[in-house]
Amino acid sequence: MTTTTAPITKKGVRLDAPLFGRIAIVLLGIAALVYYFLQPQQATAVYASTLRQSTPLILGALCGLIGERTGIINIGIEGQMLLGAFVAFLANVYIGNLFIAVLAGVATGALLGLFLAWMSITLKMDQIIGGTVINIMALGLTSFFYVAGLTTKGKLQPIPLGPLADIPLFGPIFFNNAPITYLTIILVFFFQFALFRTVWGLRTRAVGEHPSAADTVGIRVNTMRYMNTTLAGCLSGLAGAYLTLEAVGSFERGMTNGRGFVALAVMIFGKWTPLGSWGAALLFGFATALQTQFQFLGLDFIPHQFIGMFPYVLTIVVLAGFVGRSRPPAAEGKVYDPE
Amino acid sequence: MRKTTLLFIALFLTLALLLAACGGGTTEPAANESAAEPTSDAAAEADCASADVFCVGLVTDVGEIDDKSFNQSAWEGVQKAGTDLGAKVEYIETGDAKDYATNIGLFANNSYDVIVTVGFALGEATAQAAATYPNINFIGVDQFQGEPVANLAGLIFPEDQAGFQAGALAAMLTKSNTIAAVLGTDLVPPVVAFKEGYENGARYINPDINIISTFHPGGLDVAFTDPEWGASTAKQAVDQGADVVFGAGGKTGNGALIEVAGVDGAYCIGVDSDQWETVPEAHACLVSSAMKLITPGVFDLIKLAKDGAFPAGNFVGATGLAPFHDFEAKISQEIKDKLAEIKAGLDDGSLSTGYNPGG
Numbered sequence: 001m002t003t004t005t006a007p008i009t010k011k012g013v014r015l016d017a018p019l020f021g022r023i024a025i026v027l028l029g030i031a032a033l034v035y036y037f038l039q040p041q042q043a044t045a046v047y048a049s050t051l052r053q054s055t056p057l058i059l060g061a062l063c064g065l066i067g068e069r070t071g072i073i074n075i076g077i078e079g080q081m082l083l084g085a086f087v088a089f090l091a092n093v094y095i096g097n098l099f100i101a102v103l104a105g106v107a108t109g110a111l112l113g114l115f116l117a118w119m120s121i122t123l124k125m126d127q128i129i130g131g132t133v134i135n136i137m138a139l140g141l142t143s144f145f146y147v148a149g150l151t152t153k154g155k156l157q158p159i160p161l162g163p164l165a166d167i168p169l170f171g172p173i174f175f176n177n178a179p180i181t182y183l184t185i186i187l188v189f190f191f192q193f194a195l196f197r198t199v200w201g202l203r204t205r206a207v208g209e210h211p212s213a214a215d216t217v218g219i220r221v222n223t224m225r226y227m228n229t230t231l232a233g234c235l236s237g238l239a240g241a242y243l244t245l246e247a248v249g250s251f252e253r254g255m256t257n258g259r260g261f262v263a264l265a266v267m268i269f270g271k272w273t274p275l276g277s278w279g280a281a282l283l284f285g286f287a288t289a290l291q292t293q294f295q296f297l298g299l300d301f302i303p304h305q306f307i308g309m310f311p312y313v314l315t316i317v318v319l320a321g322f323v324g325r326s327r328p329p330a331a332e333g334k335v336y337d338p339e
Numbered sequence: 340m341r342k343t344t345l346l347f348i349a350l351f352l353t354l355a356l357l358l359a360a361c362g363g364g365t366t367e368p369a370a371n372e373s374a375a376e377p378t379s380d381a382a383a384e385a386d387c388a389s390a391d392v393f394c395v396g397l398v399t400d401v402g403e404i405d406d407k408s409f410n411q412s413a414w415e416g417v418q419k420a421g422t423d424l425g426a427k428v429e430y431i432e433t434g435d436a437k438d439y440a441t442n443i444g445l446f447a448n449n450s451y452d453v454i455v456t457v458g459f460a461l462g463e464a465t466a467q468a469a470a471t472y473p474n475i476n477f478i479g480v481d482q483f484q485g486e487p488v489a490n491l492a493g494l495i496f497p498e499d500q501a502g503f504q505a506g507a508l509a510a511m512l513t514k515s516n517t518i519a520a521v522l523g524t525d526l527v528p529p530v531v532a533f534k535e536g537y538e539n540g541a542r543y544i545n546p547d548i549n550i551i552s553t554f555h556p557g558g559l560d561v562a563f564t565d566p567e568w569g570a571s572t573a574k575q576a577v578d579q580g581a582d583v584v585f586g587a588g589g590k591t592g593n594g595a596l597i598e599v600a601g602v603d604g605a606y607c608i609g610v611d612s613d614q615w616e617t618v619p620e621a622h623a624c625l626v627s628s629a630m631k632l633i634t635p636g637v638f639d640l641i642k643l644a645k646d647g648a649f650p651a652g653n654f655v656g657a658t659g660l661a662p663f664h665d666f667e668a669k670i671s672q673e674i675k676d677k678l679a680e681i682k683a684g685l686d687d688g689s690l691s692t693g694y695n696p697g698g
Contacts, residue, residue, distance in 0.1 A: 045578030052571045123344065148405050151619050157601065172578075248566040249597050249620055252590045257561050257568075288556075292572050296519075296551035296579070 025279070036169050046289045047173045052247070054278075054285030055184050056081065056256075059239035060263025061270060061277040062191055063109075066232040068272060069195065070225045071208040071331045072120055073127045076112065076134030077236050078260025083138040084109040084240025086145075089251035092152045092244070102156075102180070102241045109237020110230050112138075117229035121222050124335045135260075143253050155249035156180065180242045187235070192274040204228055208329035211336040221336045236260070272328065387427065388450035393645055395420055396446035397430040398439070400458030404430055407617035408589060409633055413457045413480050416637025423638075424645055426453075436559075439464035447472045453644045455480065455637060459527050460559060466491065476644045480633060481529055487652030494636045494654050498529045499694035500685045501629035501658035502536025502587075503543070505608045507681050508627060508660065509583040510544035511674045512606050519576035520552035521569050521595035523588025524562035528696065530554070533587045533610065533629060535694040540681075551576055555591055566594025573598040577605060586610065587629070596621035613661035626670070628661035 036043040060077045067074040074080075088105030092098060112134055119130035156178040164175040174185070195201040203224060206214040211221045239259075244251050266284060270277030287310045294302070387394035397417045399410040414430055421428040429451075431442045439461050446454045447468060455478045456465045462482040469477045469491040477491045484493040509518045520537055523530045534552055541548050553572055555562040573584050573595035584599045586592030587610035596614065599607040600623040607621060609628035614621065636656030643649050660678065663670050684690030 041579055045575045048578055049571050049575040052574065056567075148403060148407060155601075243567055248570050248594050250566060250593070252564055252566050254564055255566055255590075257557075257565050288568075289571075289575060291556055292553050292575055295553035296576065 040169075042293065044169065044172050046286075046293050047169075049289035049292070050282055050285040051173060051177070051181065052285070053288045054281035055181050056239040056242055056247075056259050057263050057266050057284055058188060058278050058281035059184055059235050059242065060260050061267040061281060062187060062274060063113075063232040063235040063239070064264050064267040065270075065272045065274065065277060066191070066195075066204070066235070067113075067116075067229050068267070068329055068332045069208045070204050070228040071211060071221075071329060071334065071336065072117065072225055072229045073131065073333045074113075074116060074229070074232065075128055075131030075264070076116055076138075076260075077131075077239075077263050078256055078258065079131075079135035079138030080109045080112045080233055080236035081240040081243070081260050082142055082254070082256045083112060084237035085244040085255065086138075086142040086240070086251055088237075088241040089150075089152065089244040093150045096153045098154070098156055098245060101245055102238070105241030105245070106234045106237040109233040109235065109240065111233070113230040113233020113236070114226070116233070117226045120229075120335070121225055124337075127333050139254065142251075146251065146253055150251075152244075152249055156246040178246045180238065180246045183238070184242075188274050188278045195274065205329070207336075208331055211331050211334075215336075215338060221338070225336075239263075268328075386450075387452065393424065393426045393453075394449075394451040395426045395428045395453045395455065395641055396449075396451040397428070397455040397457065398442045398446070398461065399430065399432050400460055401433050401436055404432055408611055409480065409631075410457050412612055412631075412633035413455060413637050416634040417455055417641065419634065419638045420641040420645075424642060426641070426645070436460065440467065443468045447475055451475060453478060453641055455641075456482070458482075459529065462493075476649050478637060478640045478644075480637065483528065484652050489651045490649070492640055492650050492652065492654045494633070494640060494656055496529070496631040496633075496636075496656045496658050497692075498532035498629075498631065498658065499536030499539075499692040501631065501660070502533040502585075503540035503685065503692040503694075504660050504678060504681055505533075505585055505627070505629040506537035506540025506542075507544050508540075508674070508678060509537070509585060509606070509608060510541040510548050511677065512626065512670075513548070513583050514604075515580045515582045516545070516547070517549040517551065517580040518583040518585070519573070519581035520550070520585040520587065521572050521576070521592060522552060522554045523591055524557070524559060525554045526559055526562070529631075530587060532694055532696070533585075536692045537585050537587075537629075539693045543681075544677075549580075551579065551581060552585075555588060563589030563591055565591045566597075569594030570598035573607075577602050582606065583608065584624075585629070593618050593621070596625060600624045609661070615661065615664045622665065625664070626666045627663055630659055630661050632657040632659065 060081060063077055063080070064074050084105040087108040088101045091101035091104035095101065116130050116134060119125040119133070120127045158176050158178050161175040165171045167175070195204065203214065203219050206219060207221050207224045215221050243255060262284060266280045267277050269280035291310060386392060395417050397414055402410050404410055404414050417428050420426045431445060433439060433442055443454060443456060443464055453476045457480045459481045462479060465477050465479045465482060466488070469488050473490055475490060478494055479491065480494045482493040483495050484491065518541055520534055522534055525531050538550050538552065541550055555565060555568060557565065569586065569588065569591040573586070576584060577599065582604060583606045584595055585608045586595035592610055596607045596609055596618050597620045599605050600621045605624055606626045607624040609618065609625055611631055612628065613630060614628045615625055633656065640654055681690060685692065
């Protein structure tokens with residue numbers, strides 16, 4: 001009788017949330033629907049804002065988790081996002097083609113990812129320091145080269161997906177967005193599948209959990225790490241492009257405002273899985289949208305700074321046991337030296 | 340080989356740090372570096388300590404001199420003093436809030452006659468400097484003076500009056516009967532004054548109007564530089580039916596303006612300066628801006644200082660609505676007349692904005 005209850009904890013990272021986690025998700029869903037039936041217009045506005053606020057967070061978190069799943073800690077997401085945003089903005093100003101601008105942002109993120117991989121694998125540098133280098137560098141470069149007064153020729157506009165956009169509640173929230181938001185939702189499911197159902201995913205996780213074992217079966221550990229860190233960089237770059245090309249349409253110094261760091265919290269919250277992180281990102285986005293809504297409604301019996309703290313308090317509460325134990329990949333942050 | 344790569348990395352890092360410093364992002368040298376200029380210039384050209392040479396120095400808040408906002412407006416006032424009054428003018432861009440006192444001190448030690456500090460955040464450092472250097476006149480833009488000090492004038496603005504006119508305009512333009520405001524932080528009194536004035540102005544036109552307004556939840560360091568928050572908040576307001584949005588909060592507010600520009604039939608109202616000039620992306624919605632006329636205010640105070648009639652305590656500058664630009668033809672004469680009537684009422688005191696921070 002004891003043997004049937006024990007194994008769950010032994011297996012380590014499990015995909016499904018523990019029971020109360022599921023109950024919480026169901027309760028949240030019911031609350032969301034109730035809100036919609038009481039105040040359809042308001043609820044739709046809040047949920048649309050939630051998705052919007054969560055987009056850069058989940059892209060950053062995907063970048064973080066792909067890196068860490070392969071064993072490379074990426075603390076430079078903030079810098080990758082910022083420089084990606086800046087380059088995408090410049091491309092939009094000088095080339096004027098939004099598609100090329102997005103690619104430029106993605107490429108910038110990838111280059112910084114490659115740079116991080118080079119520092120942490122080839123130079124065997126401390127990965128935290130490597131990431132910090134990227135953050136400082138991005139802040140310096142963007143502040144130095146930014147010229148006030150540059151204006152863009154437009155930003156990515158929402159594309160309603162035909163009849164899907166007319167579905168009540170879900171239509172205006174999920175099917176009336178701009179391209180990067182759609183792409184982000186697809187990427188979440190894509191990476192969830194790729195990480196747990198493909199050869200690439202298995203190898204990635206093997207390299208992050210037990211690199212020497214992976215090496216013995218013929219996986220080239222450091223090549224894998226190089227590849228994945230660069231790929232992950234693309235996602236941070238995309239998050240940057242989202243900020244300048246889709247969300248705002250303009251660049252400001254330091255406009256990422258710590259979103260790259262919140263993305264790390266989102267990743268841990270989501271237990272290093274794409275779907276879990278998406279849930280966490282939506283929760284963060286929802287908290288921000290909700291505190292705005294509280295102010296809109298004039299509910300000032302709570303100081304709004306308290307509502308602003310809400311997502312962070314929630315993180316602590318959730319980390320303290322709500323989603324169960326959150327365990328990082330075993331070999332993250334460790335240099336792998338085959339000799 | 341190994342050593343060369345490491346050396347390369349080290350060099351690169353140093354470069355990155357240096358760039359960060361030059362950019363004025365976080366580090367101290369930014370201030371000191373640009374401050375080196377006035378020192379050498381002063382020695383070469385003229386001695387600020389001599390009675391014949393009138394020197395005016397300006398210290399910005401964290402941000403740039405060409406921010407197209409209050410730093411730039413104040414600097415234009417100082418430059419006008421340079422051309423009209425023959426003053427020698429110089430500025431220091433503050434890179435970090437820790438450097439306020441240092442930067443003011445650099446001008447003070449060079450015996451500048453007038454030092455202009457821009458922004459509410461520099462209030463404390465300015466008051467301390469005014470006590471340390473009684474022979475120098477200080478002008479604090481947006482710095483309310485509780486107790487008048489002989490050599491310190493706070494250039495303040497009745498933001499509530501500009502906000503009141505913006506609110507009245509918004510209330511006359513809205514078709515959905517819902518208007519919104521996306522604001523910087525309530526930690527800065529002028530922002531609160533704008534908000535209260537805006538809401539009261541709207542209610543003056545229509546007591547039943549639905550006003551949804553929100554402050555950025557972050558602190559002083561992020562509240563004015565978060566365009567993405569401003570944009571998504573504006574969208575959240577528009578999704579609930581708001582068709583006029585007042586964006587008052589630096590870059591955060593600009594994000595809101597640009598967002599509203601993408602919405603058909605919605606209007607937006609800018610803040611501080613005429614944002615038609617500063618945020619061209621928002622031309623599609625920008626009807627007007629609630630302006631603080633910082634440039635003439637700074638110039639007037641410098642002139643008074645030169646004439647030896649420097650006023651202690653608070654000096655109230657002018658506010659007003661910016662021109663309608665492309666919306667000139669779309670705004671009915673009725674609305675224009677009403678706005679003129681409100682402005683006249685506010686000016687002669689027969690109309691009150693109902694905003695009274697003192698109690």
